[in-house]
Amino acid sequence: MLRLEKLTKTYKTGDQALKQVDLEVPQGQVLALIGPSGAGKSTLIRCINRLVEPTGGAAWLGGVNLTALGQRALRRERRRMGMIFQEYALVERLTVMENVLSGRLGYVGFWRSFLRRFPQSDVDEAYRLLDRVGLLHMADKRADELSGGQRQRVGICRALIQNPALLLVDEPTASLDPKTSRQIMRLIVELCRERDLAAIINIHDVALAQMFVMRVIGLELGRIVFDGAPDALTPDVLTQIYGEEDWEATIQTVEEEEEEAGTA
Amino acid sequence: MSSSELDTLIGTRWKKPPFIRRVWLRSALVLGGFLYLVLAIASVEVNWSRVYEGLERGAAFVAAFTTPDFTTRAADIREGMLESIVMTVAASVVGILISIPIGLGAARNLAPLPVYLVCRGIIAVSRALQEIIVAILLVAIFGFGPLAGFLTLSFATIGFLSKLLAEDIESMDRAQAEAVRATGARWTQWINYGVQPQFMPRLIGLSMYRLDINFRESAILGLVGAGGIGATLNTAFDRYEFDTAAAILILIIVIVMALEYLSGIVRSRVQ
Amino acid sequence: MATRTLPDGTRTWRRFTPSQSVVRWMGWLIGVAVFVWCWNRISESTTWFFVWDAPRIAGDIISRATPPKWPYVNELWWPIWDTLNIATLGTLGSLVMAVPVAFLAARNTTPSRFLVRPVALLIIVSTRSINSLIWALLLIAIIGPGVFAGIVAIAIRSVGFCAKLLYEAIEEIEQTQVEAIAATGASRWQVMLYGIVPQIMPALAGIAVFRWDINIRESTVLGLVGAGGIGLQLSASLNVLAWAQVAVILLIILAAVGLGEWVSAKVRGAII
Ligand SMILES: Nc1ncnc2c1ncn2[C@@H]1O[C@H](COP(=O)(O)OP(=O)(O)OP(=O)(O)O)[C@@H](O)[C@H]1O
Ligand SMILES: [Mg+2]
Numbered sequence: 001m002l003r004l005e006k007l008t009k010t011y012k013t014g015d016q017a018l019k020q021v022d023l024e025v026p027q028g029q030v031l032a033l034i035g036p037s038g039a040g041k042s043t044l045i046r047c048i049n050r051l052v053e054p055t056g057g058a059a060w061l062g063g064v065n066l067t068a069l070g071q072r073a074l075r076r077e078r079r080r081m082g083m084i085f086q087e088y089a090l091v092e093r094l095t096v097m098e099n100v101l102s103g104r105l106g107y108v109g110f111w112r113s114f115l116r117r118f119p120q121s122d123v124d125e126a127y128r129l130l131d132r133v134g135l136l137h138m139a140d141k142r143a144d145e146l147s148g149g150q151r152q153r154v155g156i157c158r159a160l161i162q163n164p165a166l167l168l169v170d171e172p173t174a175s176l177d178p179k180t181s182r183q184i185m186r187l188i189v190e191l192c193r194e195r196d197l198a199a200i201i202n203i204h205d206v207a208l209a210q211m212f213v214m215r216v217i218g219l220e221l222g223r224i225v226f227d228g229a230p231d232a233l234t235p236d237v238l239t240q241i242y243g244e245e246d247w248e249a250t251i252q253t254v255e256e257e258e259e260e261a262g263t264a
Numbered sequence: 265m266s267s268s269e270l271d272t273l274i275g276t277r278w279k280k281p282p283f284i285r286r287v288w289l290r291s292a293l294v295l296g297g298f299l300y301l302v303l304a305i306a307s308v309e310v311n312w313s314r315v316y317e318g319l320e321r322g323a324a325f326v327a328a329f330t331t332p333d334f335t336t337r338a339a340d341i342r343e344g345m346l347e348s349i350v351m352t353v354a355a356s357v358v359g360i361l362i363s364i365p366i367g368l369g370a371a372r373n374l375a376p377l378p379v380y381l382v383c384r385g386i387i388a389v390s391r392a393l394q395e396i397i398v399a400i401l402l403v404a405i406f407g408f409g410p411l412a413g414f415l416t417l418s419f420a421t422i423g424f425l426s427k428l429l430a431e432d433i434e435s436m437d438r439a440q441a442e443a444v445r446a447t448g449a450r451w452t453q454w455i456n457y458g459v460q461p462q463f464m465p466r467l468i469g470l471s472m473y474r475l476d477i478n479f480r481e482s483a484i485l486g487l488v489g490a491g492g493i494g495a496t497l498n499t500a501f502d503r504y505e506f507d508t509a510a511a512i513l514i515l516i517i518v519i520v521m522a523l524e525y526l527s528g529i530v531r532s533r534v535q
Numbered sequence: 536m537a538t539r540t541l542p543d544g545t546r547t548w549r550r551f552t553p554s555q556s557v558v559r560w561m562g563w564l565i566g567v568a569v570f571v572w573c574w575n576r577i578s579e580s581t582t583w584f585f586v587w588d589a590p591r592i593a594g595d596i597i598s599r600a601t602p603p604k605w606p607y608v609n610e611l612w613w614p615i616w617d618t619l620n621i622a623t624l625g626t627l628g629s630l631v632m633a634v635p636v637a638f639l640a641a642r643n644t645t646p647s648r649f650l651v652r653p654v655a656l657l658i659i660v661s662t663r664s665i666n667s668l669i670w671a672l673l674l675i676a677i678i679g680p681g682v683f684a685g686i687v688a689i690a691i692r693s694v695g696f697c698a699k700l701l702y703e704a705i706e707e708i709e710q711t712q713v714e715a716i717a718a719t720g721a722s723r724w725q726v727m728l729y730g731i732v733p734q735i736m737p738a739l740a741g742i743a744v745f746r747w748d749i750n751i752r753e754s755t756v757l758g759l760v761g762a763g764g765i766g767l768q769l770s771a772s773l774n775v776l777a778w779a780q781v782a783v784i785l786l787i788i789l790a791a792v793g794l795g796e797w798v799s800a801k802v803r804g805a806i807i
Contacts, residue, residue: 051714078720089715093733097278102729106720113725116280123278131270140281155715162719304620310683318678325677347576354573357566392789396668396756400773405593407585410577484668487760491580494669501672509673513665520664 001027001062001198002048002166008056009043009222017043019222020057027165028196030189032209032230035219036242041202044219045168048200049081050074061166079106082159084188086171088151092144096135096154099143100126103161122161129157133187149180153187160191167192167199174204181205185212206233325506332514333507337496341512344493348482349519351413351492355482356475358414359421364467366422367429374433383426390423395481399490410491417478417485424477428470432463465534472527479523483516596778603786604779611768611787617682618764618791621754625689626747632690633697634739640698641705644731655698663695667753671762682763689754693746704738705731740806744799751795755788765791 002025009018017040025031033041046052048059050066059066066077082103090099104122105113112118118126130136133153143151152172159167172188173181185201189212192199203209209216210230218226218241226237235247284290334341369375369383395416402412486494493512500509585592638644640655670688678684708731716730758766765784772780 049718051718075720075722078718081718083715083718085711085715087711089711091712091716091729091733093736094729095281098280098729101278102716102721103719105716105722105725105729110722110724110728113721114728116278118278120275120277124274126278127270127273136269136273158715158719168718300623304624307616308620308624308682308686311679311681314679315683322677325673347580350573350576354570354577357570392792393785394752394756394788396759397769397785397788400759401596404596404773405589407582409581411581411586414577480664480666484666487668487672491577497669498672501676504676513661513669517661517664521660524660 001025002200003060004044004048004057005060006057007044007047007054007059007067009040009047009052010055017222018047018054021219021222021224023217023224025166025198025200027198028192029215030192030197030199030201030213031215031217032213033200033202033217033219034204034206034209034241037204039219040222041219042170043222045083045170045200045202048166048168049078049083051083075106079162080165082162082164082167084152084155084159084167084169084172086174088148088155088175090143090146090151090154090158092142094143095139096130096141096143096146097126097139099154100130100157100161103158106162125161126157129160130154132191133157148176149184152176152180152184156184156188156191160195164197167197167201169199169201171202171204173208181208182211189213206238321504321506325510328506328510329514331507332511333505334511336505337500337508340496340499341493341508341515344486344496344512345515347410348479348486348492348494351410351417351485352475352479352482355414355417356421356471356478359418359474359478360425360467360471362418363422363425363429367426367433370426370430371433383430387423387427387430390419391427395420396484396488399485400488403489408489408491413482413485413490413492416490417481420481421474421478424474425467425470429463429467432466468534469527469531472523472530476520476523476527480516480520599776600778600782602779603782604777605783607780607783608787611765611784614758614765614768615787615791617685618754618758618766619751621682621685621689621757621762621764622747622750622795625686625754626693626743626750628686628690629693629697629746630739630743632694633701636694636698637701637705638727641702643708643710644705644727655702659695659698659702661695662691662693663699665692667692667757668760671757671760675761680761680763685754685757685762685764688757688762689750692753693750696749697742697746700742701735701739704735704742708734737806741803744802744806748795748799752792755791 002023004021004023006020006022007018008016008020010016021044033044035041043052047054048061048066050069054067057067061077061080064077066074069077091102094102098116101116101118101122104118108118108122127136127139130139133156135150135153135157138146138150143154146154155172167188169188173184176184185208188199188201191197201209201213210233213230216226216228216230216233217224218237220241225240226233238247239245282290284293366383366386369379370387372380375383398419399412399416402415406412406415482492482494483497484492484494486492486496487498489495493516497509497512500506500512636655636658639646639651640659642648642652645652645655667688670692671684674684674688674691678687712734713726713730716726721729754764754766756766756769758764758768759770761767765788769781769784769788772778772784
């Protein structure tokens, strides 16, 4: 469903953030993108919805080449790609409901959005999503009154109300405590399963990734150096991605945690 | 989960919660504001035919900016500009020098109460009175000429700078000043080593800013006979000599821009 | 800073090297020379005879101004209303113009950095550098004397001030919030409406009230050149040397300025 062909990004500063990345993501697959800081994970995600313009290669969503689109067509395709950000990126001075409904902006005209008169079906969907993530009672609170975990849930609702085919998730848990991190990851994965969405999740926490996803991509210096099931992440592989370190500990805790999660 | 809550909400219209939640207050404000606007606009008499005629003159004025006339009244412009600059420089220097003791005196943590009250009083009067009003009064007292303008600008500078300085000193890092006092320094030493290093950069930055304001203000003092370019400008407008007026305005804008640029450099240097 | 070795071998600490202190002394010297020259020019164009006479004249004015002629207040209600309107309508008008200018001037929203932005910045500088009294003079020459000229003068004069503060606020917004809205497929205007406007709203409100406060002051004197408001009465009273009336007007202006400051402080407190 999503296919990247030799996707390349060279920043104006000369940094080659992506070097001819090839990747294929089928419908409904949730994959984690891991790699050291500066590997190009954020760049990859942002090149797909062109918040960052790729300098070479192509990205196909369904039958559409995203990299070849004009502004108007790009906006139309962006509706099919929901994005979730590390620092939530909610508009802080708007209410929760407005933040969620802003996910529909691609579908409604300017004046409707100006007057906040979204179609009733959108409003109902927003209520349903907020209920699904347990924030219905917060609908009229301002976004800056929420806690980090609550904000990220609103961010998830905003991405989902777009009715996307693909979720682009950039470090959803990096600013959250371990427990909330897991809850958020679980929520994302569950929602993807419910709606048969594909998702690319950037994540630093290898253990967390292993717990929830079915496929892991390892990125290093703009190249894919690993592509496989979470179990295949051996210390050797991690060394290849991140460099020399004692990886046993990381992987062990993963197994323990998994047991823990299984019994809970 | 609260699915009963959800059921009641589904199908209901959503409205953004209003900024002011109390209904009566909101409607009173909206109504009052609306009423005021209607009354205010209704009470403004506009002679539209005069305005319409004026559009042509307005266009002529804008056009004059493409052909500014620096030469016809060159002597007047030069004299006026020079007088403005002279007044600005002299008033800024004197104003800054006087504002330092007054600023120190208006800082509650430095000055005894009577001094504090006197200094605050001076600042209050200076800030409350517009430059142009002060200029009118001073012209009445000292006669026409740049002396009145110079005194006006000095007085305004004192109000502006002393207040900011006093606030700076009051809020400045007490601990640091205290540390100096703890070493048993004398009062003058304390000012010199504990207070001055903290506010000097700010003082220089503010002074540059005030120099800029003083120049802009000096351009209008001539309207009431207190010297500077304002008189020339006024004559130019009176005679509909838009080319000359445009030339003067361009000069003012250029000098203000130069001063802003200069003060940017100075400020980045002292900090 | 520098250390210097004295002939007897001890080292002393000094804040400046010798060449630095020479430059400093030269600087001071030039500064003093410039000041003295300026002062001489002022003194040359001053009739000192009047100045020596000043205390007597001042005393004379004060004695004529006291007590203020209070009944005169009744002739001032309408000018006061005009003054308020000049400030308020002028501020509103300036905001209408300043908002687009600010968006054109901010680095992150301008359509073109090399074509549009310099023009917007020029508008900001030129409207800001010219005093509202000069704008009033100009507008009176163009559209005739009256309140309307005052309103337009205040509006134009405030554009640069408001636009400058506003575009600085726009440049400080959080870009990720804007990106998040853009990523939903929103149009350019929707991004502005949902991503940028909510972030600058508090700044805009603060700027509006702040400028309104300043404009109350400025509108009190616009009448001196014929642009409406209480300044007209001030100018008329001055022309006939009716100092007792002048005193009343000045007191009213002081009260208006104080009131304006108080209201703006209250409103700003409520916003923030
Ligand atoms: N706006 C930019 N301009 C220039 N270079 C950039 C820019 N953004 C990122 N880069 C460079 O591109 C490379 C990849 O950055 P990217 O943000 O994609 O890394 P990342 O894998 O997301 O890192 P992290 O885990 O720290 O978020 C880095 O070398 C970075 O310096
Ligand atoms: Mg990143």
